[in-house]
Amino acid sequence: MTDHDYEELGLVAGLEIHQQLDTETKLFCNCPTELREPEESDRRFHRYLHPTKSELGELDQAALEESRVEREFEYLAYDSTCLVEEDDEPPHRLDDEAQAVVLEIAQLLDMDVVDQAHVMRKIVVDGSNTSGFQRSTLMASDGEISTSDGAVGIEDLMLEEESAQRVEERDDGVLYSLDRLGIPLVEIGTKPDIRSPEQAREAAEQIGMLLRSTGKVKRGLGTIRQDVNISIEEGARVEVKGVQSLDDIDDLVENEVHRQVRLLELREELRERDASVGDVVDVTDTFADTDSGVVGSALGSGGKVTAVPLYGFDGLVGAEIQPDRRLGTELSDHAKRHGAGGIFHTDELPAYGVTDEEVAALREAVGAGEADAVAIVAADPETADLAIEAAAERAETALEGVPEETRGANEDGTTRYLRPLPGAARMYPETDVPPVEPDPSEVETPELLTEKVERYQDEYGLDAGLAEQVAYGERMPLFERAVDELGADPTLAAGTVESTVTELRRDDVPVENLTEDHFLGTLEAVADGETAKGNVGAVLTALAESPDLTASEAIEREGLGSAGEDEVREAVVEVVERNEGQVEEQGMQAFSGLMGEAMGALGGKADGDTVSELLREEIQKRA
Incomplete structure (x- = not known):
């Protein structure tokens, strides 16, 4: 892929960091914030969601497009699920613990806390919330972080409820789990001050470090997500959703810039060719005797084949715009939104069982010449009509350049179309929750992880590597309790919660069964001379395999007591x-x-x- 001069292209980017808070209860009810296994669900219920107008009588375009596809949403409920989560009872007041954590984060980001916080409703009709909207509250604004390429402003800090967890995608809808719904979530939005992929990653890492410094955020896969807003001067703002790993951010920004550059190049080529998009045509008869498995299967089920001529598009539908993604992939993404498996186009045909003769007949049926391309969809009649119209609309935007839209992050650093960008019409006041008046004066600023690393070296004598490993590790609060409350040897405690656990995991010991009490009990036993330092791994192994035991019981059962x-x-x-x-x-x-x-x-x-x-x-x- 070509290296780009980001300054010359006018790259502008901003981040939205979403981080779950590690609180005892959810944001608007008293349910626990622990995740459950789907098989633990004891009941299910179904919903159909539809967009509603805002207080000004407007319909959000993203919600409207989502609603064009009729889908059923099924929810897994648990013995801990309450009426608030099912949207059968009004939400309770904002959780006090979540508010306190957010105020700590605001201080770390040098932000101005609002005088009064009002809960808003944000329309969401993808089924991820049983109510059809997400509750969100502005808590602070106008902050700043530092990067090696300059300061990055922080626009706003929101306190939100987490969405339901997607368990299974189905042809006619989605299965969600309600265990995650309502977990307190902070959203941190930067100003569009980022000018390079490397700065985007550094800014995300800095914000992540500040969040973990509170010691009150959840850790693990899915607990933090990054969205990235990206545009170049002649392109358009694109919001990329769901970046799971910090390691992917710079690649994603680079790939999106490349995509926009390529779309602008294709626009110029299409304009030079005086390209246009024709009318949709039913070409089912063309494939009446086809040997194509995909097309034949659709027709055999009572379906049809629809086509759209793309005049002047020959060779460009198959043009690569991201690694392993082409303009045709963009058209296919839009078709898939309406239930189709994708599209075929003449830049890739004959293939998939479609013959040269059928391609020639297809071109003739829609009036396409050698300089033109044709895209087709084979599906049930309703899906085929909707999908080919969506593909045609996307082809029209190729004549204009880069469309504003929301895209999803793929694992390989590329992106796919999700929906149009949401507008202001998706937000309106929540009347069931009273406003709150945050008081930042009652909150202490937490110690930064970078400061902890230095303190662990100076105060506890840890080497630099181990100090950083513990400070940034998810068991940092456990380490501090062991040293401060039990008087455990700092080096032993640090090695236990980090390297010992890693070694046990590699040996297939079920370390996920270990609790804080297991670790503290084991370290206390060493401090009291009940067992030797060298037995820590053996004691933890016994506890992981028999979680109901105490450390003393495990030591006695395994014969790991200390000699006088x-x-x-x-x-x-x-x-x-x-x-x-x-x-x-x-x-x-x-x-x-x-x-x-x-x-x-x-x-x-x-x-x-x-x-x-x-x-x-x-x-x-x-x-």
Whole structure:
């Protein structure tokens, strides 16, 4: 892919970071915020959602397009699901804990907190909320973060309810799980100050670090999502939704810039050719005797084949605009929105069982010449009509350049069409929730993770790598509790919550069963001399496999108790006397070999430091 001069192209980008908060209860009810497995669901219900007009009597275009496809939404409910989540009871007041976390985040972003926060409704008719809208509240505005390429302004900080979790996509709708619906979510929107893919990634990393510094955000896949708004000077604003990984942001920005550049180049080529889009034609008869499996299957089920001539488009429908994505892919994305499997076009035909003779007949049926292209859809009659119209509309916008739209992020760093950009008509006041007056004076600014790294080195003596690993790790609060409350050895505690857990996971130990009490109990047992440092992994393994045990019970069951000093000395003396000749001959040079033997004789009942000290004493007596 061609390298681009982003300054010359006039790249402008902004971020929207969505982060789940780790609160006890959801934003508008008292239900827990833990995720459940779908098989735990004890009941289901169905909904059909439709767009409604705003307070000004306007319909949002994104919601209107979504509603053109009739879909059924099914929801998995649980023993923890309440009437608020089912939209059978008005929402409660904004959760106090979530408000407090948001105010901490506002301070870290140097933002101005609003005097009074009002809850708004944002229309959402993709089924991800049972009510047909998402509740959102502006909490702060006008902040700033620093990057190596300059400051990036923070436009706003919103407190929102998380959407329902998508479990299964179906031909006629979607299956959602209600366990995630209503978890408090912050949305941080930057100003359009980002000028390069690298700056976009750095800004996202900086915001992510600030969020984790609170110690009150959820961790793991799906708990943080990034949306990126991207445009170039001659292009258009495109919102890319659902970027899961920070590692993908710079590639995604680069690919979107390339897509817009290519669309502008195709526009110029189409204009030079005086290209146009013709009328939709029913070409079912052309494929009456087809051997194409896709087309034949549609016709065999009572379907039809619709086509649209694309005058002057020959060779350009198949033109690549992103890695492995072409203009034809864009047309296909729009057709898929209406239930079609996709489109075929003459830049790729004959193929898929479609013959040269059928392609020639197709061109003749729609009046297309050699300089023209044709796109077709084979599906049930209603789907075929809607899908080919959508593909034709997208072809029309190719004559204009880059359409404003919302796109979804793919795993390979490319994007796909989702829907038009939403407008102001999708937002209107929520009348069931009273406003709140946030008080930032009662909130303490949390320590930054970068500051924690330095403190862990200075205060606890951790090396730089381990200090950073613990500070940025999801068990950072657990580490601090172990050191501050239990007096655990900092290096042991840090190694336990990071490297030991990683090693156990690699050995297929079910570490997801380990709780904070398991870790704290194990570290406390070491601090109290109940077991040796070297047994931490074995104790945690026993607890992971039998989560109902306490650390003391696991130590007793596995025979991992510590030996007293007399027992340790006795074992060491026995090893030294058994190797008396070697000790007399080699002196302290015999230490390494005897150390391993002594540790083996004690079977993990003593720390290496204790054994080492006693062994040196006994060798020196005889040397």
